[in-house]
Amino acid sequence: MKAFDYVRATSVEEACAALAARPGARFLGGGTNLVDLMKLGVEQPVALVDVGRLPLDAVEELPDGSLRVGAMDRNSDLAAHPAVRDRYPALSQALLAGASGQLRNAATTGGNLLQRTRCPYFQDVSKPCNKRVPGSGCGARDGVHHDHAVLGTSDHCIATHPSDMAVALAALDAKVELYGPGGAREVAAAEFHRLPGDHPEQDTEIRPGELITGVVLPAATGGLPSLYRKARDRASYAFALASVAAMLQVTDGVVERAGIAFGALAHRPWRARVAEEALVGAAPTAAAFERAVDLELSAARPLRDNAYKVPLARSLALDVLTRLAEPART
Amino acid sequence: MGDSQHLQGERGGASASRHRTDTTLRVNGKPHQLTLDHRRTLLDVVREDLGLYGAKKGCDHGQCGACTVLVDGRRVNSCLLLAVTLDGSEVTTVEGLTGEGPTGDGEQPHPLQQAFLDRDAFQCGYCTPGQICSAIGALAEAAAGHPSRVTDPRAPSGRAVPLDRDEIRERLSGNLCRCGAYPRIVDAVEDVIA
Ligand SMILES: Cc1cc2nc3c(=O)[nH]c(=O)nc-3n(C[C@H](O)[C@H](O)[C@H](O)COP(=O)(O)OP(=O)(O)OC[C@H]3O[C@@H](n4cnc5c(N)ncnc54)[C@H](O)[C@@H]3O)c2cc1C
Numbered sequence: 001m002k003a004f005d006y007v008r009a010t011s012v013e014e015a016c017a018a019l020a021a022r023p024g025a026r027f028l029g030g031g032t033n034l035v036d037l038m039k040l041g042v043e044q045p046v047a048l049v050d051v052g053r054l055p056l057d058a059v060e061e062l063p064d065g066s067l068r069v070g071a072m073d074r075n076s077d078l079a080a081h082p083a084v085r086d087r088y089p090a091l092s093q094a095l096l097a098g099a100s101g102q103l104r105n106a107a108t109t110g111g112n113l114l115q116r117t118r119c120p121y122f123q124d125v126s127k128p129c130n131k132r133v134p135g136s137g138c139g140a141r142d143g144v145h146h147d148h149a150v151l152g153t154s155d156h157c158i159a160t161h162p163s164d165m166a167v168a169l170a171a172l173d174a175k176v177e178l179y180g181p182g183g184a185r186e187v188a189a190a191e192f193h194r195l196p197g198d199h200p201e202q203d204t205e206i207r208p209g210e211l212i213t214g215v216v217l218p219a220a221t222g223g224l225p226s227l228y229r230k231a232r233d234r235a236s237y238a239f240a241l242a243s244v245a246a247m248l249q250v251t252d253g254v255v256e257r258a259g260i261a262f263g264a265l266a267h268r269p270w271r272a273r274v275a276e277e278a279l280v281g282a283a284p285t286a287a288a289f290e291r292a293v294d295l296e297l298s299a300a301r302p303l304r305d306n307a308y309k310v311p312l313a314r315s316l317a318l319d320v321l322t323r324l325a326e327p328a329r330t
Numbered sequence: 331m332g333d334s335q336h337l338q339g340e341r342g343g344a345s346a347s348r349h350r351t352d353t354t355l356r357v358n359g360k361p362h363q364l365t366l367d368h369r370r371t372l373l374d375v376v377r378e379d380l381g382l383y384g385a386k387k388g389c390d391h392g393q394c395g396a397c398t399v400l401v402d403g404r405r406v407n408s409c410l411l412l413a414v415t416l417d418g419s420e421v422t423t424v425e426g427l428t429g430e431g432p433t434g435d436g437e438q439p440h441p442l443q444q445a446f447l448d449r450d451a452f453q454c455g456y457c458t459p460g461q462i463c464s465a466i467g468a469l470a471e472a473a474a475g476h477p478s479r480v481t482d483p484r485a486p487s488g489r490a491v492p493l494d495r496d497e498i499r500e501r502l503s504g505n506l507c508r509c510g511a512y513p514r515i516v517d518a519v520e521d522v523i524a
Pocket residue numbers: 026027028029030031032033034035036051071097098099100103106107108109110111112113114115116162163164165210211212213237238239240391392393
């Protein structure tokens with residue numbers, strides 16, 4: 001690991017100024033992804049601006065009924081927060097399905113959103129990878145891609161985004177709050193991560209120098225039934241092979257609102273807008289769920305070794321939607 | 331951080347002081363003033379600088395839990411924490427869990443350490459310090475009402491979560507045991523709850 005400068009920021013403005021003053025610097029949250037990548041030589045920052053102690057760890061109810069989560073709130077604390085458990089259960093469940101107790105105690109909301117792909121070629125500096133070194137090629141496309149994307153891939157990259165939390169945030173219509181050289185702004189969580197296209201080196205819509213300051217969960221999805229379900233190679237402490245977060249509002253036997261997002265299928269949490277559109281206005285029946293989910297997943301273009309993800313994601317989504325439609329069973 | 335061994339030498343040299351920072355850590359109750367190369371992890375500091383060999387380096391990437399220690403009472407993977415970020419923190423390693431015996435002349439094992447002995451909850455013992463620190467953290471989390479993935483979602487928020495075997499297994503899933511002592515580790519944790 002190369003030697004680097006270290007600054008501990010005490011305010012948002014100071015953090016952004018410290019980063020701007022040091023080209024090649026990175027923000028440090030819990031460090032559970034960045035330090036790992038620095039050991040691997042994938043990240044070589046000249047300086048770390050530690051934002052882990054910024055006073056952004058509160059979860060507050062806003063006057064309009066939304067819930068604002070500070071970017072430095074630790075994943076374990078967010079998952080345990082009564083307002084999150086009661087009003088946005090899929091978010092609590094997604095957090096608890098990720099990583100381990102130790103990692104969740106260190107990982108921050110902001111760092112979780114910005115964690116990098118677990119693609120083995122990305123993590124191995126001796127291998128070609130367009131995300132790590134643009135133009136070097138994609139080792140995974142014809143190599144080991146069992147865990148890779150089936151939706152929204154490009155010729156340049158087939159990586160998935162590994163976060164469980166981000167999938168729930170996308171389904172729940174959350175917003176990501178940013179602060180940077182251009183001031184403060186908000187981006188919908190479902191649009192925060194990008195598809196790889198011609199620029200797989202860009203994971204998200206964040207602009208250079210911007211800091212994630214928080215996440216806002218809207219009042220409109222608070223209290224709606226929601227669930228997260230994840231399939232993986234072992235029962236715990238493993239990344240998803242496929243996952244789904246869903247919320248469903250059924251009024252008088254008709255679906256009034258649906259939010260569905262798939263994890264581990266794409267370069268970003270895959271908000272299933274096609275399925276949602278097919279469901280809204282329909283009766284929440286097994287046939288309607290099947291039709292909606294199949295319509296969404298018909299866009300999948302699996303590779304040699306990851307076609308299993310399509311039926312897996314389908315089963316997860318049908319299970320979750322069925323349980324949401326029958327509140328007594330959830 | 332395979333290169334951390336060289337850093338000791340580099341410290342005395344002319345390497346820019348902007349790559350090192352004075353840091354205070356309280357480890358097992360004792361304050362330590364250290365001038366730390368920013369690259370050093372908490373795991374390397376407790377083992378190499380402080381001679382506390384309880385926390386183990388299994389994977390060095392957050393994947394095994396052998397390096398688990400408590401920082402301000404919370405369990406963390408010390409291999410992924412840069413020590414410089416912890417200035418002012420209270421660190422507890424497995425060595426800090428023992429207490430004075432009734433006669434004040436020896437070391438009294440922590441009840442969980444005793445339970446691991448009673449239940450023979452290890453074979454090679456490499457994962458054991460991490461398992462014990464992790465279990466202590468997990469018990470505190472459950473007592474504070476933190477749910478796990480297997481906690482009934484209808485369980486009331488903010489109330490202590492009772493731990494059955496499934497809960498213990500899930501909450502300790504961040505600690506791998508290559509000897510496969512898992513059933514006895516769960517037995518030992520159950521003993522201290524009972
Ligand atoms: C063994 C292992 C298993 C895991 N399993 C899972 C899993 O199953 N599911 C899952 O979802 N995750 C999993 N993770 C990943 C884990 O959730 C992430 O490492 C963690 O959430 C990252 O948060 P952090 O605060 O530690 O980020 P850091 O490592 O501090 O930062 C990550 C990135 O975000 C940037 N950054 C951090 N905070 C901010 C901010 N506020 N604003 C702007 N930039 C910022 C950093 O510069 C860096 O580029 C696992 C990790 C490990 C090591």
